[in-house]
Amino acid sequence: MIGLTNALTLATEATGKVVPGGDINVPLWGWGAFIALIAFLLLLDLKVFHRESHEIHPAEALKFSIFWISLGLLFTFVIWGTLGGSAASQYITGYLIEKSLSIDNVFVWAVIFTYFGVPSKYQHRTLFWGIFGALVLRAIFIFAGVALLEAFDWIIFVFGGFLIITAWRIAHHDEGEVHPERNPVLKLVRRFVPSTSEYVGDHFFVKQAGKRLATPLFAVLVMVEATDVIFAVDSIPAILAVTHSQFLVFSSNAFAILGLRALYFLLAGYQGRFIYLNQGLGVILGYVGVKMIIAEWYHIPTFVSLAVIIVVLTATILISLKVSARQEAESDATAAPEPDSIPPSGRPDED
Numbered sequence: 001m002i003g004l005t006n007a008l009t010l011a012t013e014a015t016g017k018v019v020p021g022g023d024i025n026v027p028l029w030g031w032g033a034f035i036a037l038i039a040f041l042l043l044l045d046l047k048v049f050h051r052e053s054h055e056i057h058p059a060e061a062l063k064f065s066i067f068w069i070s071l072g073l074l075f076t077f078v079i080w081g082t083l084g085g086s087a088a089s090q091y092i093t094g095y096l097i098e099k100s101l102s103i104d105n106v107f108v109w110a111v112i113f114t115y116f117g118v119p120s121k122y123q124h125r126t127l128f129w130g131i132f133g134a135l136v137l138r139a140i141f142i143f144a145g146v147a148l149l150e151a152f153d154w155i156i157f158v159f160g161g162f163l164i165i166t167a168w169r170i171a172h173h174d175e176g177e178v179h180p181e182r183n184p185v186l187k188l189v190r191r192f193v194p195s196t197s198e199y200v201g202d203h204f205f206v207k208q209a210g211k212r213l214a215t216p217l218f219a220v221l222v223m224v225e226a227t228d229v230i231f232a233v234d235s236i237p238a239i240l241a242v243t244h245s246q247f248l249v250f251s252s253n254a255f256a257i258l259g260l261r262a263l264y265f266l267l268a269g270y271q272g273r274f275i276y277l278n279q280g281l282g283v284i285l286g287y288v289g290v291k292m293i294i295a296e297w298y299h300i301p302t303f304v305s306l307a308v309i310i311v312v313l314t315a316t317i318l319i320s321l322k323v324s325a326r327q328e329a330e331s332d333a334t335a336a337p338e339p340d341s342i343p344p345s346g347r348p349d350e351d
Helices: 002-015 028-049 058-083 085-116 120-151 155-171 184-192 216-240 246-258 260-273 277-294 302-335
Strands: 205-208 211-214
Touching: 028 120, 028 246, 058 085, 058 246, 058 260, 085 216, 085 246, 085 260, 085 277, 085 302, 120 155, 120 216, 120 246, 120 260, 155 216, 155 277, 184 216, 211 216, 216 246, 216 277, 246 260, 260 302, 277 302
Parallel strands: none
Antiparallel strands: 205 211
16 A cells, blocks of 8 residues: 555656645554544444434434534544645545535435335445445455556546546436346346345344345345445546545545435435436536546646535535425426315315
8 A cells, every 4th residue: 555655656756747645655554543443433333323223214314414424524634634734635525526426326225225125224234234345345446546547647548538428427317217126236146146035124144944045135235235336436536536545535435435324314305306416416527537637737726626526516406406496386386276266165166
């Protein structure tokens, strides 16, 4: 890890290029302390906050969303105090990119849980282990991505072009296109993993008649992991456009996805209200892709990227809520009976 960071620093000095985060050197004890912090937070969530499976109500989801988002934002000051202001701006920009892109992931989870008919009280446990697996997978993606950037200069154009294509795809994405039953991963699970036909509490595996069988909750977990891999392919290159520091990319990812469970229970029912979300995410990814491609000739300051992300995301949410509220009001007005059609008695005329 340290060797890769040093290699990036040497590459910067040799070529004169601006490598964001390339000079940030985090010692092994710093990595150990951060991983220990994440492990502690995961255990706190599983063994204290949600020791027993129960349905998460909006008020509880809001409380935990504020808690996790506050932790992610406060960690900016830890980065500032230990690694400097430039590193802090790179971290918070990466955090906001990941957080904004993860909103779409939340809505895909809602489709998966609805398709499988997962009881509300079992959804948190599934998401907990899904996010634990996501942390491991994203760590692999992050170190592989930085290694590719360090080894092949031209790969930055591949990442940038991929982000622009992804931006177009997301901006023109139809929510109705999500079909869990067509997912090849799910088909493989159902074909090769013997499973029960019904849920058995919040267990992923059970023993019946001397045989170890998976429950439908295991298939749900696999689907959650598979969707996160797809979203990570989009989001990791986006953050690598902001910083090449493995520590900043991983820490911003970790704090962003730690709060996804609470965000899911808070936002899952509001999918129809964020009608311009995909267009906003497309603008953000498109901007990041262009930033990555032109970095060879011009480096856009991190604070500019941070401002673009905040403005686009805020405008997208506010406009979406305003337009969806107006559409709801118009729909209610259309559905209401005409005043002239109701007789003075208050009852419809009978034929």
